[in-house]
Amino acid sequence: MREFPLTLSRFIIQSQAAHPGATGEFSNLLTQIGLVGKLISQDLRRAGLINILGATGDTNVQGETVKKLDAIANDDFIKVFQHSGYVCALASEEMEKPISIPGNWPHGRYMLLFDPLDGSSNTDNNMPLGAIFSVLKYDRTDRLPTEAELVRRGTEQIAAGYLLYGSSTMLVYTVGQGVYGFTLEPGIGEYLLSHERIRIPEKGKVYAANEGNYNKWSTGTKKYLDWLKVSDKATGRPYSARYSGCLVADVHRLLLGGGIYLYPGEVDKPEGKLRLLYEANPLAFVVEQAGGKASTGTSRILEVDPKKLHQRVPLIIGSRLDVEQAEAYIQGGA
Numbered sequence: 001m002r003e004f005p006l007t008l009s010r011f012i013i014q015s016q017a018a019h020p021g022a023t024g025e026f027s028n029l030l031t032q033i034g035l036v037g038k039l040i041s042q043d044l045r046r047a048g049l050i051n052i053l054g055a056t057g058d059t060n061v062q063g064e065t066v067k068k069l070d071a072i073a074n075d076d077f078i079k080v081f082q083h084s085g086y087v088c089a090l091a092s093e094e095m096e097k098p099i100s101i102p103g104n105w106p107h108g109r110y111m112l113l114f115d116p117l118d119g120s121s122n123t124d125n126n127m128p129l130g131a132i133f134s135v136l137k138y139d140r141t142d143r144l145p146t147e148a149e150l151v152r153r154g155t156e157q158i159a160a161g162y163l164l165y166g167s168s169t170m171l172v173y174t175v176g177q178g179v180y181g182f183t184l185e186p187g188i189g190e191y192l193l194s195h196e197r198i199r200i201p202e203k204g205k206v207y208a209a210n211e212g213n214y215n216k217w218s219t220g221t222k223k224y225l226d227w228l229k230v231s232d233k234a235t236g237r238p239y240s241a242r243y244s245g246c247l248v249a250d251v252h253r254l255l256l257g258g259g260i261y262l263y264p265g266e267v268d269k270p271e272g273k274l275r276l277l278y279e280a281n282p283l284a285f286v287v288e289q290a291g292g293k294a295s296t297g298t299s300r301i302l303e304v305d306p307k308k309l310h311q312r313v314p315l316i317i318g319s320r321l322d323v324e325q326a327e328a329y330i331q332g333g334a
Contacts, residue, residue, distance in 0.1 A: 008034050008171065008182045008191035015175070025108050026135075029086040030159065033133060034171055034182075034191050039076045040117070041169040041184060043069065044129065053124045060094050062275075062310065069123045070094060073116035073131065087112050088138050089145045091309060093278060098309065100144045110158075111136040111150055113278040118162075119246025128166040130248025134282040135159040151277065151309055154302035160282030162248045172198070172252065174289040179255070195256075200292040203321040204258025205236055208243045208250040216266040221297070224329035225262075247274065251283050251317060255290055260318035260326060264297060272296075272314035276306050280315045293323040297330035 012027045047053050047069065058066040074094040081087050082099065085106030091098035091113040101107040117123070118130040137158050138145050161173025169184040171191055181195030207228050214222060228239040239259070244250055250261050265272040274280050284294030284301035294301040294317040304313060316326050 006193040008193070011180070011182075011193055025086055026110065026159075028084070029108070029110055029112070029135065030173065032080050032084055032086065033161075033163070033173075036076050036080050037131070037163040037165075037169055037171055037191075038184065038189065039080070040073050040131065040163070041165055043072055044165050047123070048126075062093065066094070067117070067120045067123050069129075070117050070120050077112075077114055077116050077131075081112060084108075086110060089150060090114075091147075091150050091278065092116055093275060093310075096310075098147055098150055103144060107144070109138055111138050111145060113150065113282075115275070115278050118248045118279070119244070122245050128164065128244055128246045128249035130165060130246055130252075131163040132248060132279055132282050133161060133163075134278055134285075147309060151306045151311075153305060154276075154281035154284055157281060157285050157302075160285040162252070162283065162286070164248050164252050166249060170194070170252070172255070172286065174286050176285075176289065179286055179290045198255060198290050200255050200287060200290040201258030201319055202291070203236070204254060204260065204319045205239055206242050206254065206257065206259035207239045207262065207322075208241070208254070208259070209262040209264075210243060210245075211241070213266065216268065217264055218267060218330065220330040220332050221262070221264045221326075224326050227329065247279060247283070251287065254318040255287065255292070258319045258322075260316065260322035262326065263315045264330070265314040270314070271312045273312060274315045276301075276304060276311045276313040277309060280304075280313050280317075283315075283317060287317055291320065292318055293320045295323055295327055297327060 012030055016027045052068045056066045056068055060066050074092055086108040087110050088107040089098050089100050089111040093115040114133040134157050159175045164170040172181040179198040182191035183194040184191050231238055263274050280301050287294050296314045297316050316323050
């Protein structure tokens with residue numbers, strides 16, 4: 001008799017059994033994230049056939065052109081969770097303000113922040129895409145959360161992860177007890193456990209960075225990138241460049257094989273480009289749980305004190321030794 005693979009739903013139920021007081025609400029939330037992944041994955045497979053490529057003509061709160069698939073993915077998250085009874089607030093890269101669940105609707109104790117479609121510049125080119133999510137707990141029962149109550153340190157996340165849409169669809173997440181990856185088996189419509197207790201190598205041989213911005217970076221950042229390209233067998237250089245334009249895809253590669261991803265601040269824009277609450281924080285939680293490190297270049301990502309919902313931050317993330325080496329250069333100590 002062949003061994004039956006562990007499905008996402010079975011894995012979540014088994015994990016819930018380890019917590020006697022669990023109500024199942026959080027478990028159901030994670031299952032619904034998997035559902036969102038199935039919906040978006042299905043649209044992506046047919047995107048070139050059903051007229052959902054290209055732009056909508058709108059601009060989002062970030063000042064970025066909205067792709068049709070951006071809007072579809074955002075709507076999928078909202079439709080799945082707004083009436084689910086598992087969340088009390090939703091915040092998205094695509095929306096200026098969070099959505100609070102009306103008081104007369106079923107709502108739960110969790111707040112979900114997400115980037116519904118990461119790497120949307122890849123949508124028209126059949127390249128990797130992703131989604132990123134962060135889960136926070138809301139303990140008050142007398143009222144629903146305000147926008148300010150969504151703006152929290154990364155250390156307060158109770159779960160985080162990402163969906164990756166590539167040659168296969170994957171859901172990778174952590175609840176603070178290791179990192180697990182599930183691959184969608186389209187034949188049966190189930191996510192199956194494919195990567196158990198993922199550990200990122202302490203050091204890698206790959207870097208991912210948008211080097212088109214090289215002349216905008218600080219001297220320390222430039223020196224680090226230059227150092228990566230110099231041949232030196234003792235330190236495993238030169239590193240290979242691998243940059244896809246999709247943050248999720250690049251971080252996933254490093255999570256499995258080691259290395260470093262950089263989207264640093266610029267001399268004229270020291271705050272960087274990536275969003276703290278629903279990009280940097282959740283990926284930092286995942287990578288740290290796998291034994292890696294995530295930094296602004298000067299401080300731990302998860303300890304950054306956020307001031308606003310769409311706050312930006314520099315991101316240096318990946319293998320611990322690689323990130324520490326980058327920090328030394330950025331801080332001027334190398």
